[in-house]
Amino acid sequence: MIGASISRWTMSYFAMALAWLFVALALMVARVGFPAAHLASPDTLVLVHVVCIGWLSLAMCGALLQFVPVLVAKPLYSEKWALPALGLLTAGLVALLAGFLGLGGRLPAWHWLLPVGAVLLTAGFGLIVVDLGLTAWQRPAGPARFVLAGLASLCATVTFGAIFAFAHAGWAGSIGETILASGVPLHAIAGLGGWLTLTAMGVSYRLLSMFMLAPDVDDRNSSWTLAAGVFAITVAVVGGIFAIWLSSGLNAVLSVVAALGLATIALYGRDVSGIFRSRKRRQLELNTRMAVLSFVSLAATALLGVLLILTGAFAAQVGAFVFLVVFGWLSGLVLAKLYKIVAFLTWLETYGPVMGRAPTPRVQDLVAEERASKWFVIYHMAVWFGTLMLLADQAWAFRAASAMMMIGIVGIIREVIRTRQLADVQSPLRLPDGACAPHLLFARS
Template sequence: MIGTSISRWSMTYFAMALAWLLAALVMMVAGIGYPAADLATPNTLVLVHVVCIGWLSLAMCGALFQFVPVLVAKPLFSEKWELPALALLSAGLVLLLAGFLSLGGRLPPALWLLPLGAVMLVGGFGLVVVDLGLTAWLRPAGPARFVLVGLASLCATAAFGAVFAFALAGCAGSAGEVILAEGIPLHAVAGLGGWLTLTAMGVSYRLLAMFMLSPDVDDQQSRWTLAAGAFAVAVTVAGGALAVGFASGLNVVLSISAILGLASAVLYGRDISGMFRLRKRRHLELNMRMATLSFASLAGTGLLGIALVSIDAFTEQIGAFAFLAIFGWLSGLVLAKLYKIVAFLTWLETYGPVMGRAPTPRVQDLVAEGRATKWFVIYYAAVWIGTVTLLIAEPNTFRIAAVAMIVGVVGIAREIVRIRRLADVAGPQRLPIGTVMPHLLYANP
């Protein structure tokens, strides 16, 4: 990474993402959306899109703008598109949420907000896809292939979402109504399974190799992992679209997709365990120890899905399944990696220019792992307890777990702010001559 340019706006993406995560958790505590309301209600649609777009997608975009150039050893296609993309995504999300609130009667009737918000989101994600896609296409090897498949899945997700928004506003005709009625599982699988999960897998390969001093995963192994995941998404999107068009039902398509998705998760677990086994850094830093809890949550999600299917309760408990996948696996991994990414990028930004010319701290000197550990433990424990409360239908206890999740996230966010302010760097090494205090929300030019 030395000599690699630092994304100017990644910190802004991360900050906004964390703000949306806290907003989602506050909504859960307040009883807005699932589990206090049915999964199909407008309130739950607000909650789901705050989490999936505001939190996970913005965090993922911020990470990709920094690390895709690292994956392919080429500069980003256009650094000027990062901020306009963020503006479009933020404005589009706010309009979409306002449209859902209007649909649910919480705001005056204004369903036109839904297609307007969808168009802005498509524009924002379009900038992201073109910028990152053209960058990764220059050298689509290893983890970059996961990113390309993830971006293709994002296109499918956005397309379904746009159709849904126009259909809810009464502007998509009979075909749009049919897609709205049958296509929500396709939208969810493309977004959570393709865009977020496959992209997270690809980025994690590179980050784990960097931070554990581990050899890269064998290219042939990762190809099989990607192939299973990509086929799962392709079967869902293409096969599901045909099934909807011919009114033949989605059960077979979704069953095949689930088997392929489970196979991809198992192969990913094999790849990750190999990296842990072959690492040169024997002592695991906090971000890696916490990432193992995310991998455990992914395994737990798979086992929970198998158990629910075996007792014919998957449909009834799909909310608990999705909660563990979103907050245990994806959100847990993103929080663990943000903690390290922010420290690493802050070190590069602040001390990289004077390295070799002045005494500088280590990356680990920017963090206080002993203090931060408790916040991650609180977060993961709350997620697992929250999953159990959803399975046993205890919404009041779930709210207590959501409060604990807020405590954990606020603690982690505070640690990230301290990293950006160099608050834990001792004495004269904090700002040697030639260095500049980093800005909280963006990187120095």
């Protein structure tokens, strides 16, 4: 962790993100949103934003607050902005969800909540973008470039989202209505493909190298991967806006984006394979083994996308495709790395101050991998089963898969809490003289 201290609020971001993930799975079990409702329905909008903002974005922001300083060996620009940003993002998401529920008739039709939510989310993400962007810009090389590209994509995602929110409330005029009618795919690509995927790729380079004792990815290789990804997002956003303006449709733009996306995945697979081949740690830890399952889901996503396009079924099965992207690839990788990050930061916070002055456990002593592994396996098996059930249009079986996912997530959350509580550390080493037990939700100053 050279060049960076422990982020005080990373655990708070993780806790809030996991809570939203549990809410999302509960909604799916309760038949709120797709596939029980149409993809464009207000209920599905609730589910999508709970997952993408509440779960994935908060988890990603929490991880970046800790690891962007590591990537550039510089301190975070402003640690003080992290907690206000979390408050703004939480309040903004709640307001946005209430607005969507109003659109669907589940709450009073207070459509003004949508613009309010958009403004709060814009302010929260704005603090994150400035804080992380100014930090990463001090040394924009290697994985930090992926983070900068991801933050730029986040700006595009938030801009589209704000326009949509104002349009739903009737405050965006004819231009806003036009963008709302055609721009949803661009919003999704910028968010899932740019903000979440490019950022996850960049962070995974550093974490995989760090935890497997492998050399960093060659800058020339990662530069090609980043260039393909950035080109894909640029074509989607800029080309898509021109296509909407010219009323020419998005098919040509989306075809180019799909080809570039496949190239990005292939290049990323080459980079990750290189890390695995050059690693010094031959026996893989649980977080790395589970990350491999997320890479399997990413490869399956690419294959599924190609097959759906070739058979002309992509539009009909886009829900299954997005489900595998969100829960197989992105959520699978985030859960695997979150499990390790919590243990790593807990060890640094608790035992770092007494290193060399008292016997201390290893990072691996804070976790029980054999016990935890079954929850990850249950989760991934449920995601793959759920994807197949969506493709087969078996809504009842998809609900069963969602319940299985929830069981896996509850088990993983329990393991994370045990790690934070030092529950699996043997008593002679648990709290040596001078060490303080960590708080569950934040790091002690």
